[in-house]
Amino acid sequence: MNNARALELARRHGELKARIDQQRRTLAAQTQPVAQALARGDAALRGVDWLKHHPAAIGAAVAAAVVLKPKRAWTWGRRAFVVWRGWQSLKNRLSPSG
Structure with a gap:
């Protein structure tokens, strides 16, 4: 192989690599x-998986609803949800990937 051909192949190789x-960046x-x-879907599935492995948490929530009366339980549930969402948002903002 002559020198000009080797240089042409090396140039073409460099262009293809670039x-x-x-394309990878795009x-x-x-x-x-x-x-x-x-x-986000994986996070939701982890939550469902946690509930499957901790049925006592569901039982405790139902028992609390019965003891506290439904309206009060609903109010506290909404408050807990707002706190949980705030925590999730803060955690996502502070994480290195988010």
Whole structure:
């Protein structure tokens, strides 16, 4: 192989590597929203999984609703949900990936 041919192949190789690198960056940017949506879905599934493994928590919530009367239990449930959502939001803002 002559020197000009080797230089041409090396140049072409460099161009292809740069093109591949750009395509990878573009793909990563385009799939980021999908990755975020999947992460939220995974978090929801972890919550469901936790409830499956801790049925006593559901029993305690039902017992509290019966003892506190439904209206009061609903009020406290909403408060707890607001606090939980605030905690989740704060945790997501402070995490290195979010």
